[in-house]
Amino acid sequence: MEAKALQPTVIEKRKKLALPHSYTLIFIIIIAVALLTWIIPSGQFDRKEVTVDGSPRTVIVPGTFHTISKVGENGDLRQGLSGILSAPMAGVINAADVVAFVLIVGGAFGIILQTGAIDRGLIALARRMKNKGILVIPISMIIFSLGGSTFGMSEETIPLYAIFISLMFVLKFDSITAILILFLGTQIGYVGSTLNPFSVLIAQGVSGVEGNPQLWLRFIEWIVFTGVSIAFTMWYANRVRKDPRKSVVYKNDKENRERFIKADSGKDIAFSGRDKLILSGFVVALGLIVWGILSKGWYMTEIGAVFVGLGLYSGLVAKMNQKELAENFVKGCGEFVYAAVIIGLSRGILVLAENGMIIDTILNSLANMMEGLPKFAFTTIMLIAHNVITFFVPSSSGEAALTMPVMAPLAELVGINREAAVTAYQFGNGLTNLISPTGGVLLAGLAIARISFGQWIKLIMKLFPILWVISAVFAAISAYVGM
Template sequence: MTDIDNKNQYPKKNKWEMPDTYVIVFLVLLVVTTATYFVPAGLFDREEVDGVERVISGSFSAAESNPAGIMDLFLAIQTGMVDSAGLIFLVLFAGGMFEVIERTGAIKAGILSAISNMRGKEFLLIAVITTLFAIGGAVGALANSVIPFVAIGVVLARALKLDAIVAVAITFNAAFIGFAAGFLNPYTVGIAHNIAEIPLFSGMLFRIISFAVLVSITIWYTWRYCRLIMNDPGRSMMGVLEAVEEDPELEADFTKRHKFILMWTALALLFFVFAVVQFQWTTDHMAAFFIIIGVVAGIIGGMNYNTLTLTFLEGCKKLVYGALIIGLARAVLVVMENASILDTLVNALSAPLELFPPVLTAVGMFIINSIFNFFIPSGSGQAAIMMPIQIPLADMIGINRQISVLAFQFGDGLSNSIYPTSGPLMASLAVAAVPWLKWARWFLPLFLILSLASMVLLAIAVFINLGPL
């Protein structure tokens, strides 16, 4: 092969591009491995309280140094994957379940049915569609999988003579606002609760209230913009979409079979919540239950055994990227624990934070997670890295672990809708042909309002000492 052929096959890229999430996490792993040679080793004494291991404040002492070698670095990746196996399969099986449900057409038909039944009731239509997508995000049904639905949002915006920003707002943005509240989200809350060693999906009532607050603000802000355009199309940031009288994309029969599938899924998830409280089900139970939900949904949807199997595996395959990042992120913790520098880091962070009241500390955790999400825009990966640091830190400064989880999920969730490092955001904007700068200009005021509301909710959680139940 000639040099010219080589140049054509591997063209030089002069344009800088943002490193992939895996690259960033691996760089973090390299930095932590290097730090084991310079950061003093140390350990806290720990005690078991109600079956949960907690750090004893003021018990930090020096320990024998054990820096990590190059082989230790790569062994940590293997160990991280094995240690995170339960969480990895939880994410994979969730992907399989939701792929089966989506492939039956039940979700799309349900949404289009809501659109069809609310023609002429613009506010109610915007509110209902936004709420449906938000619920999808809150239960983990719509994260990356929301991208194809943005096209439906475009069709709806066109029918209402609105613009493409509204299309993204009522689909992608609604789903990720719900994702931030995540009262039944296996990818963030489920993983964080597992790491925090508190009952799975505990504190759900407060999260449902938070969901209602954040989604209500989002509906208000979106509808305010819609009314602005309806009264004066020239106020649109994008220009209104050209209306089409009859759009075939808004036509889909909402059959009894679709209704049974959605009803089965809703009842199954409600039963899971009951089982968590009544039978102390864990993430392992949830992973197993996802298989059951997916199989039954596929049978109701009329899939034969081969189609059902391949569809479930296709859904698992789509989430391999997000699932394995948990294991890689866990490797960072493995290196820090083996070298005994994790407690040193927690001790260094706790000293200045102890000077602040718990409310400001909780808000600080929210801000730190919001910033960190720019570099690692993966809820599961961020949980795997941040929660092992935040949990002992929360114990040290007297913050309930539930509040620490809440600060993480708000910080991770809300910022997904504005950072250009968020793959689902950029893909959704591409589907709707919305430039990121115009979206950021529209969303930034809402982001600030939602962030302020999240801080108020965190303050309330601190005042009522939101517990594990």
């Protein structure tokens, strides 16, 4: 009896293992990378300018790697306390365009959300869909995955997080389901890239592969990856709708619902003509952005301008005066500050690794390790190598320019077609960005939803091993089917 009486006390004292706050985690990684600059020899490949699809690119020259003294004409490459403390500031400066984009879009959304039109529109949509709300998941994820696979959609989804989080709450799901739809949707498109100019096409151009010879295989890969991701998201969303306590963000969402759903969905809320005008403007703005991205090459500056215009339009339709417009804009910026800062902090990790000149050393070591391996082992190790490199270079285009001049010739030396090297690269980069704390878009989405990185890892690691095994199999198939 005494043992039983003591048992609840013992259970109450048990502490759950939890990752630190996202800012803390990034700072820990900054310290770890700084230490690596003392341990890993500094080195560098020679570089040259090439033209890929009409755009200039700086790529490394294979066989030119040479070590560099830690202390010499390049200064002291060992990153100490000064480097650690300055990394956050250097990272924010380095990522200034993305940080500014997030803040400007956040301010515009502050105006749009304050009108209440989106809340009332989502509630009206949920009532109309009734029990068919689950269909939002596959339809949306197919669209976003296509965007990631064909034209590299990624940062463009940041303005949509607030909308999808609100929609998921109205449909009785949780906030992390919105992250799965938007981030997993676009990122799985990167994993299964078909025509992505920032991933596959750059890697093929740098590698000397012409005509996308395995496009048929890439379409199969995209279908499989997207299908598995949709199935996982629908399984999780259904599970949460049946029992909200099974949500990994159950406690967070109690507060989140108040932030994202201001209207009382239990009352008979009128969806007014003014609301329809605002939402129509929103749809037109999204259409304009898609057109601009596809036909005019728009990026963050142009997209930000569209959202500023949309915010002003929404405020005027809602009859806000100039003071209300300004205050709501500032309030919106405040809601997105957490996301903007975390993007800059994560970029500080890359700044430290570059200043310590250890990225080329890691790349050279991995390339040497893979020589002489059989095809399946080679593509698998290459996949792992890109998993590692992506942690330091999350940018798909940046990693392609850095690694493919070495990886593609190395693959050819061991009797593997260069397209298999491209495939291993796209899988490694896309998959690592699903779980890496150095990826700005993931951290921005989590920050907007007030979800910790640990909560995301707890969920996505149920899917990640499945995707990784599928990737290893497809990379091997790419090596065996030839060009």
